[in-house]
Amino acid sequence: xxxxxxxxxxxxxxxxxxxxxxxxxxxxxxxxxxxxxxxxxxxxxxxxxxxxxxxxxxxxxxxxxxxxxxxxxxxxxxxxxxxxxxxxxxxxxxxxxxxxxxxxxxxxxxxxxxxxxxxxxxxxxxxxxxxxxxxxxxxxxxxxxxxxxxxxxxxxxxxxxxxxxxxxxxxxxxxxxxxxxxxxxxxxxxxxxxxxxxxxxxxxxxxxxxxxxxxxxxxxxxxxxxxxxxxxxxxxxxxxxxxxxxxxxxxxxxxxxxxxxxxxxxxxxxxxxxxxxxxxxxxxxxxxxxxxxxxxxxxxxxxxxxxxxxxxxxxxxxxxxxxxxxxxx
Numbered sequence: 001x002x003x004x005x006x007x008x009x010x011x012x013x014x015x016x017x018x019x020x021x022x023x024x025x026x027x028x029x030x031x032x033x034x035x036x037x038x039x040x041x042x043x044x045x046x047x048x049x050x051x052x053x054x055x056x057x058x059x060x061x062x063x064x065x066x067x068x069x070x071x072x073x074x075x076x077x078x079x080x081x082x083x084x085x086x087x088x089x090x091x092x093x094x095x096x097x098x099x100x101x102x103x104x105x106x107x108x109x110x111x112x113x114x115x116x117x118x119x120x121x122x123x124x125x126x127x128x129x130x131x132x133x134x135x136x137x138x139x140x141x142x143x144x145x146x147x148x149x150x151x152x153x154x155x156x157x158x159x160x161x162x163x164x165x166x167x168x169x170x171x172x173x174x175x176x177x178x179x180x181x182x183x184x185x186x187x188x189x190x191x192x193x194x195x196x197x198x199x200x201x202x203x204x205x206x207x208x209x210x211x212x213x214x215x216x217x218x219x220x221x222x223x224x225x226x227x228x229x230x231x232x233x234x235x236x237x238x239x240x241x242x243x244x245x246x247x248x249x250x251x252x253x254x255x256x257x258x259x260x261x262x263x264x265x266x267x268x269x270x271x272x273x274x275x276x277x278x279x280x281x282x283x284x285x286x287x288x289x290x291x292x293x294x295x296x297x298x299x300x301x302x303x304x305x306x307x308x309x310x311x312x313x314x315x316x317x318x319x320x321x322x323x324x325x326x327x328x329x
Contacts, residue, residue, distance in 0.1 A: 099132050099204040099232050108238055109133070111207060112231035115215075117147060117249055118169070118224045119260055124247035130240040132207070132232070136177045136198035138315055142240045143215060143225070145311045147249045148301045153218035154179060157198065159210055166212040169224040173214075177201055207232075221256040223249075239313045248302045251294075259283075267295055 060073045099109055109132035117124040126146040130139065136157055144151045157177035165171035175194035206213060207229050215225040250260040266285060269275045275288050285291045 099208050107234040107236060109204065110233055110235045110237065111203060111229060112233070112243075114228045114230055115143065115146065116226050116228075117247070118167070118226065119250055120257060120264075122247055124249055126245050127243040128240060129235075129237070129243055130203065131238060132202070132204040134203050134240070134315075136196075136201050136203070137180070139203055140198065140215075141315055142312060143217075145308060145315075146242050146245075148303060148308075149217060149223075149249065150252050152252060153220070155215065155217045158214040158216065159206060160212075160214060163210060163212060166214065166226050166228070169214070169216075169222075171214075177206075218252070221250075221252075221254065221259070223256075240315055241312060242305050242308045245305060245308075248299065251298050255283075266291065270295060 056074065056077055060070050060077070063070075063073070065073060099111075111130050111132050113128045113130060115126045115128060124147075126143075128142065128146060130142060134142070140155055140157075141151070143149070156179065158171075158173040159175050159177075160166055160168070160171040161174040162171060173193050175196060177196045177198050180197050180199050211229045213227045215227060217223045217225070251263060254260050254263050262280075262283065266275060266280055270288070270292060275291065277285070277287055277291075280291070285294070
């Protein structure tokens with residue numbers, strides 16, 4: 001029988017098969033009245049639990065129902081009052097711990113991701129395996145290496161309010177994950193959006209609640225990427241790894257999508273021996289020889305996967321248990 005608040009939470013944890021270490025961690029949060037780990041996904045906070053749901057739990061307990069029926073009755077009353085849906089909430093909590101916490105005995109949680117750079121009709125895709133405990137700042141560096149960007153411009157991550165609009169670069173954001181030194185972080189920000197520091201957030205914190213994230217690099221050219229979660233698994237590997245690749249990213253500072261289309265047209269003309277310097281004079285392409293050298297150096301950015309992975313090994317995630325907990329915890 002549920003006799004108190006802790007008892008109610010414990011039975012719910014058992015019901016949803018949450019690991020013992022996760023139960024202890026969450027009950028510690030309850031005692032400290034901190035915000036719940038699945039921030040932005042539930043209206044519940046442990047402080048509200050203690051203030052608002054204690055009487056409800058006691059009233060259900062007084063009916064002397066079997067514990068499983070008590071869970072269902074508590075859940076029914078909460079939904080009826082418009083406060084929360086415990087089943088949905090604890091399902092999210094289970095998923096949170098399944099991804100956020102590293103595995104035991106040298107096994108680490110890893111994410112298989114498909115990252116697509118949207119730059120016209122051609123497919124520019126990188127399939128990546130990364131530690132779930134990477135911060136978003138570390139993940140930004142992984143993306144820069146995987147696409148061979150120069151890391152010369154500002155960037156941000158966005159979580160679309162509507163998951164079905166992941167591929168829409170104009171979609172309303174639920175929250176943004178910003179560079180720590182971005183002084184203009186609030187420019188154009190919707191008042192309803194939450195903003196997080198990329199040094200304080202790890203991938204697992206978002207991928208427990210969503211299956212897709214947007215990434216914008218270079219606010220001038222506006223290179224829009226989408227990141228889709230394909231799989232969560234355990235591995236002894238601690239560094240990120242490029243699994244497969246398709247397409248070569250645009251040159252830096254080429255002028256966005258329209259500039260890239262113009263550049264590709266010029267490349268095609270060069271390869272067919274039809275390049276005319278006068279046609280592209282206003283775009284800074286220079287002489288035929290200058291442009292040919294530029295195209296050669298651009299194509300040389302298409303590193304073999306094994307070379308890219310040598311660079312990626314430098315970004316080795318610290319397991320979650322050894323990190324300083326993010327401020328949101």
